Amino acid sequence: xxxxxxxxxxxxxxxxxxxxxxxxxxxxxxxxxxxxxxxxxxxxxxxxxxxxxxxxxxxxxxxxxxxxxxxxxxxxxxxxxxxxxxxxxxxxxxxxxxxxxxxxxxxxxxxxxxxxxxxxxxxxxxxxxxxxxxxxxxxxxxxxxxxxxxxxxxxxxxxxxxxxxxxxxxxxxxxxxxxxxxxxxxxxxxxxxxxxxxxxxxxxxxxxxxxxxxxxxxxxxxxxxxxxxxxxxxxxxxxxxxxxxxxxxxxxxxxxxxxxxxxxxxxxxxxxxxxxxxxxxxxxxxxxx
Numbered sequence: 001x002x003x004x005x006x007x008x009x010x011x012x013x014x015x016x017x018x019x020x021x022x023x024x025x026x027x028x029x030x031x032x033x034x035x036x037x038x039x040x041x042x043x044x045x046x047x048x049x050x051x052x053x054x055x056x057x058x059x060x061x062x063x064x065x066x067x068x069x070x071x072x073x074x075x076x077x078x079x080x081x082x083x084x085x086x087x088x089x090x091x092x093x094x095x096x097x098x099x100x101x102x103x104x105x106x107x108x109x110x111x112x113x114x115x116x117x118x119x120x121x122x123x124x125x126x127x128x129x130x131x132x133x134x135x136x137x138x139x140x141x142x143x144x145x146x147x148x149x150x151x152x153x154x155x156x157x158x159x160x161x162x163x164x165x166x167x168x169x170x171x172x173x174x175x176x177x178x179x180x181x182x183x184x185x186x187x188x189x190x191x192x193x194x195x196x197x198x199x200x201x202x203x204x205x206x207x208x209x210x211x212x213x214x215x216x217x218x219x220x221x222x223x224x225x226x227x228x229x230x231x232x233x234x235x236x237x238x239x240x241x242x243x244x245x246x247x248x249x250x251x252x253x254x255x256x257x258x259x260x261x262x263x264x265x266x267x268x269x270x271x272x273x274x275x276x277x278x279x280x281x282x283x284x285x286x287x288x289x
Contacts, residue, residue: 003033003037003207003208003236003237004037004040004065005037005040005041005044005069005236005237007044007069009040009041009044009237009240010044010045014241015244015248016045017045017046018045018046019045019046019244019248019249020045020046020047020104020105020247021045021046021047022046022048023042023046023047023048023104023105024047024048024049024096024100024101024102024103024104024105025039025042025047025048025049025050025103025105025106025107026049026050026092026093026096026103026105026106026107026140027039027049027050027051027052027106027107027109028052028053028081028083028089028107028108028109028110028140029052029053029107029109029110029111030049030050030051030052030053030059030062030107030109031051031055031059031061031062031063032053032109032110032111033206033208033209033210033236034109034158034203034206034236034239035051035107035109035158036051036062036066037236037239037240038107038109038158038239038240038243039051039066039107040066040069040240041243041244042105042243042244042247043070043075044069044070045244046070046072046073047073047104047105048073048074048075048076048099048100049066049073049075049076050076050078050092050095050096050099050100050103051063051066051075051076051077051078052078052081052083052089052092052110053077053078053079053081053110054079054080054081054082055079056079056080059077059078059079060077060079062077063075063076063077074100076095076099076100078092078095078096083110083132083136083137083139083140084131084132084135084136084139085139086139086142086143089139089140089142089143090143092143093143093144097147102147102150103144103148103151103153104151104154105153105154105155105156105247106140106141106144106148106153106154106155106156107155107156107243108136108137108140108155108156108157108158108180109158110132110133110136110137110140111132111133111136111158111173111176112129112132112133113129113170113172113210113211113214114214115169115170115214116169116172117168117169117281117284117285118171118285119284119285119288119289121171121172125172126171126172126175129172129173129176130172130175130176130179132176133176133179133180134176134179134183137157137180137183138183141155141187141198145191148191148194148196149194152194152195153196154197154198154199154246154247155184155187155196155197155198155199156199156200156201156246156247157180157181157183157184157198157199157200157201158180158200158201158203159180159181159200159201159202159258160173160174160177160202161202161203161204161260161262161265161266162174162177163175163178164260165266165269168276168277169276169281177202180200181200181202181258184199184200184256184258185198185256188255188256189256192255197246197251197252197254197255198255198256199246199251199254199255199256199257199258199259200257200258200259201242201243201246201258201259201261202259202260202261202262202266203234203239203261203262204228204260204261204262204263204265204266205224205228205233205234205262205263205265206233206234206235206236206238206239206261207233207234207235208235208236209236212233221233227265227268227269228262228263228264228265228268229263229265229267229268230263230264231263232263233263234261234262238261242259242261246259
């Protein structure tokens, strides 16, 4: 079940209504769990949104549901777009500008993940995650760059905390997200003089996401929560609030940062893998030998 937002996000939240009125956000992975809620937050606060996805039915359905959140904001579904294909992203940008006239904000959030230890991880599988997460992030900003120059826009990359320590079964994603952080840092320096800000949000253990389902086996949730300093799992709303902050005028001097939204869990180490390491890991490796 997808955790979505509603009008209470504005009514009971800290954000001024319509702070993004007439702004336009371009989102890759916009029909996914985290990026969808990021997009919903922007829409509820007045922004128009273009959501990019490969799955036509899922992307169109998400756009239709999001359109019900606001009477003034429009949602443009851009389907059958693979972030690994720069030409497809360029066409998606062109359609967005045709519809809305500009792009103010970009969320680079398309990602791939699965559980695999190194012995079972094929070169092609490793490359696929690198291509979707890292190359896809590069392609997204590259395609949007001419529009961002015009609007002095802002980019938020969706990263992770997996590469802050060695996390078994996640070497592919850790490598990809480390690259995303490095890309964001470099672009913050290169594009800053043009007025373009680039920052990362690194979600930790967020309830209701595929990451939790795959990395936190059933029955181990309470043990994982004990390892999080704030003693709870995160919510997609936590990510949405951080996204709004990084796009809002309140962060106008924030550039080149990585915001870990994880309740302080990264300071402790891997919340996910302690019940998988080393017994489950060794069992998986030995099955391959």
